[in-house]
Amino acid sequence: MIGLWKRWKALEARGIMGINRRNADYVLKYNKRSLYPIVDDKIITKMRAIEAGINVPEMYGIISTEKEIEKLDEIIGGRTDFVIKPAQGAGGDGILVIADRFEGRYRTVSGKIVSHEEIEYQISSILTGLYSLGGHRDRALIEYRVTPDPIFKSISYEGVPDIRIIVLMGYPVMAMLRLPTRQSGGKANLHQGAIGVGVDLATGLTLRGTWLNNKISKHPDTTNAVDGVQLPDWDGFMKLAAGCYELCGLGYIGVDMVLDVDKGPLILELNARPGLNIQIANDCGLTHRAHAVEARLADLKKQGISETPEERVRFAQELFGHVQPAEI
Numbered sequence: 001m002i003g004l005w006k007r008w009k010a011l012e013a014r015g016i017m018g019i020n021r022r023n024a025d026y027v028l029k030y031n032k033r034s035l036y037p038i039v040d041d042k043i044i045t046k047m048r049a050i051e052a053g054i055n056v057p058e059m060y061g062i063i064s065t066e067k068e069i070e071k072l073d074e075i076i077g078g079r080t081d082f083v084i085k086p087a088q089g090a091g092g093d094g095i096l097v098i099a100d101r102f103e104g105r106y107r108t109v110s111g112k113i114v115s116h117e118e119i120e121y122q123i124s125s126i127l128t129g130l131y132s133l134g135g136h137r138d139r140a141l142i143e144y145r146v147t148p149d150p151i152f153k154s155i156s157y158e159g160v161p162d163i164r165i166i167v168l169m170g171y172p173v174m175a176m177l178r179l180p181t182r183q184s185g186g187k188a189n190l191h192q193g194a195i196g197v198g199v200d201l202a203t204g205l206t207l208r209g210t211w212l213n214n215k216i217s218k219h220p221d222t223t224n225a226v227d228g229v230q231l232p233d234w235d236g237f238m239k240l241a242a243g244c245y246e247l248c249g250l251g252y253i254g255v256d257m258v259l260d261v262d263k264g265p266l267i268l269e270l271n272a273r274p275g276l277n278i279q280i281a282n283d284c285g286l287t288h289r290a291h292a293v294e295a296r297l298a299d300l301k302k303q304g305i306s307e308t309p310e311e312r313v314r315f316a317q318e319l320f321g322h323v324q325p326a327e328i
C-alpha cells in the first residue's frame with residue numbers, strides 16, 4: 001500500500017488525475033446524463049455500433065425474463081463456445097465465457113465444468129440485477145466468443161486481452177493493453193487480477209505494466225516480457241476508438257476493444273467512467289494530455305472548424321506518442 005501511495009505521489013507531479021477531478025471536470029462536464037444508457041447497457045451499445053458500421057461480437061440472443069430462459073438451448077444452437085453476460089454489468093462480474101462442451105456439460109475458459117442448470121441459475125441471477133449498476137433488473141446477453149489473435153499467446157494467460165483507449169471529445173489520450181492472468185479467470189479487468197500495460201499512442205508498442213498495483217515487466221504466468229510488443233493494426237484501433245465519439249455522443253469515455261483471430265478489431269464495450277489506473281500502467285498522468293485536447297478544441301472553435309476521426313488520431317499521435325520512459 002505504501003508503494004502505491006509513493007508512486008501516486010510521484011505521479012502527481014506528472015499531472016495524475018484523481019477521482020474527484022475526473023468526475024467534476026470530465027465525466028460530469030462532457031458526458032450528458034441522457035446518453036448514459038447507450039454505454040451502460042451493452043445491448044444498446046451493440047445495436048448503435050452495428051448501425052454505425054462498427055464491428056462488435058455477434059449477438060446470438062437476449063434473455064429478458066425467467067420464462068425466456070428456456071430459449072437458451074435454441075439461442076446457443078449447436079455452438080460449442082459462447083459468452084453470457086449481464087447487459088448492465090461492470091468490472092467483469094457475472095460474465096460466463098464458455099469455451100467448449102464436455103459430456104453434456106460446458107467448460108469455461110478457465111477450465112471449470114458447469115452444468116446446464118448452473119448456467120440457467122447464472123442467467124436468473126443476471127435478470128434479478130445481481131450484477132447490474134444499482135441492482136436494477138437486467139437482461140442477459142448471449143454472444144460470440146472472441147478468440148484472441150495469436151500475437152497475445154506469449155503474454156496472456158487464457159481468456160481475451162483487451163485494449164482500452166481513453167477518448168476525450170473524440171481525441172484518444174491514453175491507451176492500455178489489459179492481459180488476463182491465472183488470477184483474473186480469463187477476464188481482462190484489472191481488479192479481477194489482470195495486468196495493465198501502457199501503450200505508445202504513436203506506434204502501438206507496449207510499455208511496462210502494472211499488476212495488483214505493482215510495477216512489472218514480465219507476465220506472472222508466462223514469464224514473458226510484456227513490454228516492446230507491437231500491437232497489430234494500431235492505427236485501426238486508434239481510428240475505431242476516436243470514432244466512438246460520433247457513435248455515442250459522450251465526450252469522456254473508455255473504449256474497450258479486442259482483436260479476434262478471424263474478425264479483427266471489435267468493440268467490446270464503452271465506459272462512461274473509465275478507471276484511473278491507466279495512468280499507472282503508462283507512468284503518466286492524464287491531466288496534461290486532457291488540457292492539450294481542450295486547448296485544441298478551443299482553438300478549432302475560434303476558427304469554426306472541427307476535425308475528423310483521422311485528424312484527431314494524427315493530433316494525438318503527434319502530441320502524445322513516442323514517449324520515452326525517462327521523460328514521463
Ligand SMILES: Nc1ncnc2c1ncn2[C@@H]1O[C@H](COP(=O)(O)OP(=O)(O)O)[C@@H](O)[C@H]1O
Pocket residue numbers: 057083085089090091092093095097143144145146147159160161162180186187188189256268269
Ligand atoms: N465475447 C467475449 N469473448 C471472450 N471474452 C469476453 C467476451 N466478452 C467479454 N469477455 C471477457 O470478459 C471481460 C469483461 O467483459 P466486458 O464486456 O468488458 O464487461 P465488463 O463491463 O464487465 O468489463 C473482457 O475484458 C474479456 O476478457
Ligand SMILES: [Mg+2]
Pocket residue numbers: 091092189256269
Ligand atoms: Mg470491460
